[in-house]
Amino acid sequence: MHSWNTTAPIYQQLADRLAVQLLDGSPPEGEALPSVRQLAGQYLINPLTVSRALQALVDHGLVESRRGMGMYVTSGARTRLRNTERENFLEKEWPTLRAKLARLGIGAADLNWETPQ
Amino acid sequence: MNLIEAKNLSLSYGRKTAVDGVSFNIPKGRVVGLLGHNGAGKTSLMKALVGLMSASQGEVSVLGLSPVSQRGELLEQLCYIPDVAVLPRWAKAHELITLMSGLQPRFSAERARQLLKRTSVGLNDKVKSLSKGMVVQLHLALIAAIDAKLMILDEPTLGLDVMSRKGFYELLLDEWCDGERSVLISTHQVEEVESLLSDVLMLDEGKLVLNISLEDIDSRFHALSHDAAAAEAVASAHPLLRYRQTGGRTAAIFDGAPPENVAALGERIRPSLVDLFMALTRKPALAPTQA
Numbered sequence: 001m002h003s004w005n006t007t008a009p010i011y012q013q014l015a016d017r018l019a020v021q022l023l024d025g026s027p028p029e030g031e032a033l034p035s036v037r038q039l040a041g042q043y044l045i046n047p048l049t050v051s052r053a054l055q056a057l058v059d060h061g062l063v064e065s066r067r068g069m070g071m072y073v074t075s076g077a078r079t080r081l082r083n084t085e086r087e088n089f090l091e092k093e094w095p096t097l098r099a100k101l102a103r104l105g106i107g108a109a110d111l112n113w114e115t116p117q
Numbered sequence: 118m119n120l121i122e123a124k125n126l127s128l129s130y131g132r133k134t135a136v137d138g139v140s141f142n143i144p145k146g147r148v149v150g151l152l153g154h155n156g157a158g159k160t161s162l163m164k165a166l167v168g169l170m171s172a173s174q175g176e177v178s179v180l181g182l183s184p185v186s187q188r189g190e191l192l193e194q195l196c197y198i199p200d201v202a203v204l205p206r207w208a209k210a211h212e213l214i215t216l217m218s219g220l221q222p223r224f225s226a227e228r229a230r231q232l233l234k235r236t237s238v239g240l241n242d243k244v245k246s247l248s249k250g251m252v253v254q255l256h257l258a259l260i261a262a263i264d265a266k267l268m269i270l271d272e273p274t275l276g277l278d279v280m281s282r283k284g285f286y287e288l289l290l291d292e293w294c295d296g297e298r299s300v301l302i303s304t305h306q307v308e309e310v311e312s313l314l315s316d317v318l319m320l321d322e323g324k325l326v327l328n329i330s331l332e333d334i335d336s337r338f339h340a341l342s343h344d345a346a347a348a349e350a351v352a353s354a355h356p357l358l359r360y361r362q363t364g365g366r367t368a369a370i371f372d373g374a375p376p377e378n379v380a381a382l383g384e385r386i387r388p389s390l391v392d393l394f395m396a397l398t399r400k401p402a403l404a405p406t407q408a
Contacts (some may be wrong), residue, residue, distance in 0.1 A: 006362070007386060009335040010312055010331075010385055010387075030172045041287055043312070044287065045313070046148050046294075046313055046314055046315045046331070047290075047296065048147075049312065049315070049331065052332065091324045108160070117166075
């Protein structure tokens with residue numbers, strides 16, 4: 001079964017998971033998200049909680065509700081998401097990482113910069 | 118309209134009170150978990166909802182009917198799996214479908230066959246040849262094929278392995294929960310059902326100690342994860358429960374926000390339903406002495 005940690009409410013964790021998938025292009029912009037019922041069955045989450053997660057994505061402008069048809073990925077969602085994630089990394093994660101690198105004496109030349117295919 | 122309404126409901130066996138003045142409503146489209154230790158009154162409450170036990174005090178109505186005086190009418194519109202449920206061992210799945218068609222006017226044989234396709238139970242399988250998990254899935258498929266608004270399940274996954282429990286919950290969420298119908302499900306497996314639920318009813322020694330939606334749990338209860346150094350200060354703010362988190366840090370649950378100076382000693386985390394269950398239903402004798 002899926003495990004949900006105690007860092008944030010479950011709906012928030014589902015919204016984060018769906019956002020990571022959107023960033024990877026799944027589903028692509030303009031395409032429909034799986035229905036509330038499908039997501040509920042897939043993640044074993046109450047449909048009301050799924051709806052809250054989708055609402056959080058709507059509030060961030062990543063998906064939009066089309067009457068009677070479900071949720072669709074908005075155009076520009078990936079770019080917006082990428083920008084937010086970049087800001088997040090640069091402001092929050094990077095300082096911690098930089099401090100750790102400094103502590104371990106690791107410089108840019110010690111790191112492998114090739115992107116795995 | 119509420120599917121279930123209980124007002125100050127008490128149930129007793131002779132002089133022993135099993136359920137003590139509980140009031141709650143269950144509207145449509147909900148998945149309500151009924152949680153409590155053994156002997157907390159879960160099964161008695163469920164029995165009263167299906168007319169197997171009369172109230173010693175207070176009132177209860179289910180689908181607008183009185184469970185005791187209008188039991189026949191109620192049972193036509195209700196799905197119920199009691200904790201002692203058994204299916205006849207000699208029967209084949211398709212024979213049970215025929216039996217149900219004769220017994221239950223709202224039962225759809227077509228729907229039952231469709232639901233069974235999702236499980237590993239074949240129409241010609243005999244109950245005695247099935248594993249425990251498969252029997253429970255067969256039972257759920259039979260019950261979910263009734264055109265009803267309310268399902269009551271008493272410890273349905275007791276004794277099942279993890280794969281069978283997962284299969285059971287999947288079937289329940291996919292095939293039953295449609296935003297209109299509701300389920301009341303009692304269980305000990307609090308961690309597992311947490312994400313399935315929309316609401317929680319928590320019983321402790323017959324009393325309803327919590328009646329809340331999962332959404333409101335997030336805002337009402339605050340859990341604070343903190344270092345050992347802050348333990349004394351946190352304890353002085355009278356949390357409901359202090360517990361050790363996986364990873365060794367300590368956390369404390371508060372009903373409502375703790376004072377700001379205390380909140381600043383740690384970080385707010387999500388109180389899991391298990392932690393909340395421990396906080397609200399522990400017997401006083403087992404509680405550690407207050408620091």
